[in-house]
Amino acid sequence: xxxxxxxWELAPQVAVRPEPFGALLYHFGTRRLSFLKDRRxxxxxxxxxxxxxxxxxxxxxxxSPSDMKAxxxxxxxxxxxxxxxxxxx
Amino acid sequence: xxxxxxxxxxxxxxxxxxxxxxxxxxxxxxxxCRHCLSSSxxxxxxxxxxxxxxxxxxxxxxxxxxxVNIGGGEPTIRPDFWELVDYAxxxxxxxxxxxxxxxxxxxxxxxxxxxxxGCGGVPRSGYVDVQxxxxxxxxxxxxxxxxxxSFAVAVRAMENLxxxxxxxxxxxxxxxxxxxxxxxxxxxxxxxxxAQLRLTRLRPAGRGADVWDELxxxxxxxxxxxxxxxxxxERVLTGDSFFHLAGYGEALxxxxxxxxxxxxxxxxxxxxxxxxxxxxxxxxxxxxVRDAGGFAAVWRSSExxxxxxxxxxxxxxxxxxxxxxxxxxxxxxxxxxGLPIAGPDPECVKGFGEPRLATVxxxxxxxxxxxxxxxxxxxxxxxxx
Numbered sequence: 001x002x003x004x005x006x007x008w009e010l011a012p013q014v015a016v017r018p019e020p021f022g023a024l025l026y027h028f029g030t031r032r033l034s035f036l037k038d039r040r041x042x043x044x045x046x047x048x049x050x051x052x053x054x055x056x057x058x059x060x061x062x063x064s065p066s067d068m069k070a071x072x073x074x075x076x077x078x079x080x081x082x083x084x085x086x087x088x089x
Numbered sequence: 090x091x092x093x094x095x096x097x098x099x100x101x102x103x104x105x106x107x108x109x110x111x112x113x114x115x116x117x118x119x120x121x122c123r124h125c126l127s128s129s130x131x132x133x134x135x136x137x138x139x140x141x142x143x144x145x146x147x148x149x150x151x152x153x154x155x156x157v158n159i160g161g162g163e164p165t166i167r168p169d170f171w172e173l174v175d176y177a178x179x180x181x182x183x184x185x186x187x188x189x190x191x192x193x194x195x196x197x198x199x200x201x202x203x204x205x206x207g208c209g210g211v212p213r214s215g216y217v218d219v220q221x222x223x224x225x226x227x228x229x230x231x232x233x234x235x236x237x238x239s240f241a242v243a244v245r246a247m248e249n250l251x252x253x254x255x256x257x258x259x260x261x262x263x264x265x266x267x268x269x270x271x272x273x274x275x276x277x278x279x280x281x282x283x284a285q286l287r288l289t290r291l292r293p294a295g296r297g298a299d300v301w302d303e304l305x306x307x308x309x310x311x312x313x314x315x316x317x318x319x320x321x322x323e324r325v326l327t328g329d330s331f332f333h334l335a336g337y338g339e340a341l342x343x344x345x346x347x348x349x350x351x352x353x354x355x356x357x358x359x360x361x362x363x364x365x366x367x368x369x370x371x372x373x374x375x376x377x378v379r380d381a382g383g384f385a386a387v388w389r390s391s392e393x394x395x396x397x398x399x400x401x402x403x404x405x406x407x408x409x410x411x412x413x414x415x416x417x418x419x420x421x422x423x424x425x426x427g428l429p430i431a432g433p434d435p436e437c438v439k440g441f442g443e444p445r446l447a448t449v450x451x452x453x454x455x456x457x458x459x460x461x462x463x464x465x466x467x468x469x470x471x472x473x474x
Binding site for chain 2: 015017019020021024026
């Protein structure tokens with residue numbers, strides 16, 4: 001199953017700070033700093049917790065079907081570094 | 090997705106708020122390290138009060154600064170130290186504090202560990218981190234720089250933290266001519282206590298200006314350090330300290346950018362805001378948190394910070410093939426060794442710094458200011474012979 005079909009949310013120890021280029025993410029547990037390189041990706045990330053799936057969060061933020069792969073890769077990187085976690089409810 | 094401008098350019102142009110900043114809470118210190126970058130020793134009577142310090146933390150919270158690196162002096166000897174730590178973390182401003190370990194008793198270590206475990210099933214780990222300063226992997230190398238007995242104090246603090254289960258604290262080392270041969274020993278020491286190793290660059294800042302000639306790594310040692318960081322860098326923190334080494338060819342982990350006034354800055358104990366922790370001098374003073382508009386106004390509109398965020402002159406470095414990698418190195422290192430800011434770092438890995446250093450008139454380099462060193466003759470031992 002694709003990551004896009006699962007439900008996700010930001011890890012509770014992650015702080016998000018919007019910036020003109022996108023956003024900075026800081027994980028207080030791993031002390032890792034990450035960057036969201038555009039504002040649409042920020043909108044996707046902010047929409048994750050309310051969306052039934054990551055795919056719907058992307059659609060809600062206006063990601064076109066042709067861009068979906070790129071956003072999937074970006075979300076996968078965030079999941080690998082524990083910035084995102086899978087939501088069970 | 091497209092990124093019109095490389096991220097590093099956004100950082101070079103400055104952010105609306107720092108990613109993190111260093112805050113020296115007090116100039117008071119129980120030690121008198123020969124290379125102290127803030128020339129600490131005596132408390133300054135004008136140091137920020139508890140209420141003023143909390144007002145600064147309120148601002149940092151509003152600006153969404155992720156964390157503060159608290160140092161000094163020895164910050165834990167401020168009577169309101171834990172009150173300020175709790176105040177910061179309650180509003181999700183993370184705290185990393187640097188200490189020589191003097192107050193990291195078993196009870197304090199237990200308190201830190203309990204905070205990391207959280208309560209009621211809510212993990213709070215990560216909001217407070219501890220950096221134990223140690224500049225030699227053996228007592229002889231460390232104590233020659235930091236004072237007799239200081240190695241034993243730091244080791245006891247690490248024992249206490251490890252014993253309480255506070256994992257992942259940092260063992261923080263300033264790299265010198267005498268401890269570069271001990272890099273593997275530092276790693277082993279960190280491993281023994283479940284700590285992470287942090288290596289930073291010796292700057293000629295504060296009292297460090299007086300000992301830099303004798304203590305900064307030799308050219309061969311710099312290369313040794315570079316090779317070591319390439320091999321072990323993923324496990325080791327550097328505070329982006331060694332970006333001048335990127336001139337060797339391969340970038341080390343990190344932003345590889347001088348963040349002064351762009352993504353970092355320093356607040357000193359009396360509230361003065363400087364471009365970086367290694368630049369405590371009027372030339373790099375941007376304002377004071379007591380000024381109208383507070384810290385945010387200094388960060389956003391000081392003349393100095395605006396200048397730093399603009400295009401920087403490369404000077405003599407403009408023709409060098411490594412300039413894109415090292416960007417001319419460390420501003421503070423150049424300033425306090427008497428070199429022009431537009432030009433090579435005194436430890437330029439291409440060797441362009443040394444001949445220039447030789448032309449600097451002895452005694453003509455700017456003196457670090459202010460100086461809170463204790464008068465000579467005051468004993469600095471920790472009661473052990």
